[in-house]
């Protein structure tokens with residue numbers, strides 16, 4: 052690549068000398084064959100620059116694509132290793148904008164930096180030629196160039212601040228569009244479209260204002276820059292003309308100087324573009340660093356889940372211990388969502404968590420999955436503190452169905468086996484049977500190879516839940532966490548699945564969050580949460596007789612004899 056640039060510069064260097072000789076030796080001496088030769092040489096050199104340009108663009112694209120993929124892939128890898136909490140503090144549009152920002156780094160690393168090296172080489176070569184012709188012209192030229200570059204540099208700081216605001220606005224804009232698209236059904240149901248569109252228009256207005264300010268700055272910068280450049284050209288040509296009139300320069304030399312000055316404009320502009328591009332890339336890198344420097348979930352001294360199995364404990368003492376556990380979302384000013392929870396979830400048993408909406412059940416589950424760290428107290432699995440256990444290893448051992456479980460835009464099979472490269476047919480069939488989703492899959496034209504999710508046929512809420520259950524069963528984990536996993540199912544489907552799962556639960560540590568009595572009543576223990584506190588604990592019959600919170604929660608269902 053560098054060789055190419057060097058060749059390009061040499062060619063540029065040859066052109067003014069050809070012009071000079073064309074006039075002085077060819078035209079003045081009326082030597083037509085020399086003129087033809089020189090013109091042919093000029094044509095050759097021009098062709099050379101075209102070929103070099105083509106190869107350079109081709110190489111730039113190749114190198115650029117590689118750099119781009121590497122940067123974005125590293126970024127995505129890093130983003131995916133960040134804790135869940137990080138995602139809650141950022142807008143999706145922000146992540147998107149950051150990815151788009153990479154183009155600026157790529158552009159800087161490939162085209163801009165290379166073009167600038169090329170320009171500096173050409174510029175230096177021309178400076179030498181100019182110095183060869185006349186030192187005063189060179190001095191005037193360099194002085195005015197420095198002034199124009201200095202002027203542009205002064206504007207870079209202002210541009211940086213505006214750039215920052217523009218990033219914010221663009222992120223908001225992306226977020227608004229994403230929200231409109233993902234919430235389109237609800238928007239239609241509530242006639243919210245126009246309101247949301249107007250909001251988007253308001254954002255566009257703000258973005259426009261920022262762009263306007265940037266344009267104003269740019270125009271001021273470039274007008275003065277162009278003026279200084281023009282002045283420089285006029286002055287240098289004027290000086291050369293005076294020398295020619297006085298006989299100190301030949302006509303060929305005058306034309307050669309004009310040619311050089313004309314050719315030097317592009318490298319100077321390129322230098323300014325380079326500084327802007329450098330600034331853009333630095334800003335993008337800073338935004339990346341913000342993600343890069345955020346601590347990952349994984350810590351070097353963490354241990355795998357296998358250590359929790361090594362603990363020598365009597366069987367009835369094995370399990371998950373929550374001691375004095377408190378938690379809040381957000382800052383210290385936010386209210387505690389879980390308060391001083393002391394709980395034992397026995398290994399190999401089924402624990403049901405019940406409580407009114409908003410009492411903290413899902414939050415408790417998320418703490419068990421290490422999505423968040425407690426603000427006070429501890430969680431231990433046998434003797435191991437959850438904080439010391441690798442999140443990935445923990446989740447490897449957990450089969451989870453969350454309320455907002457996600458269906459990927461992929462085949463049903465891939466949605467169930469997820470990352471398993473070589474799906475086990477036996478396990479798959481078993482999972483499908485237990486989740487009572489076999490009939491549904493068989494009814495589809497491509498069976499388990501049918502695409503579902505955003506790009507495929509949509510599925511019903513109950514079908515979605517059954518696929519999520521099949522996903523958890525396929526994993527065959529030691530810990531099963533179900534958060535309202537069967538809430539969208541009809542009573543018959545729910546009963547079949549519960550009967551199937553009873554066998555599956557054998558020997559596994561199970562935590563079920565449910566509102567339905569039928570799901571809860573066979574649990575080995577029931578925990579009742581109220582306003583983030585454990586208010587009752589026992590098994591179904593015990594708690595019913597106690598006639599406390601649990602009884603109040605389920606009495607309607609008891610009366611119905613569910």
Ligand SMILES: Nc1ncnc2c1ncn2[C@@H]1O[C@H](COP(=O)(O)OP(=O)(O)OP(=O)(O)O)[C@@H](O)[C@H]1O
Nearest residue numbers: 139380381388406407408409410411412413414415
């Ligand atoms: N990501 C979050 N950021 C801030 N607050 C949250 C977040 N998620 C939940 N909360 C709050 O924490 C409290 C407990 O929520 P949680 O989802 O744990 O309740 P829940 O008992 O599972 O309710 P439900 O039965 O309706 O699912 C609620 O007051 C809720 O507003």
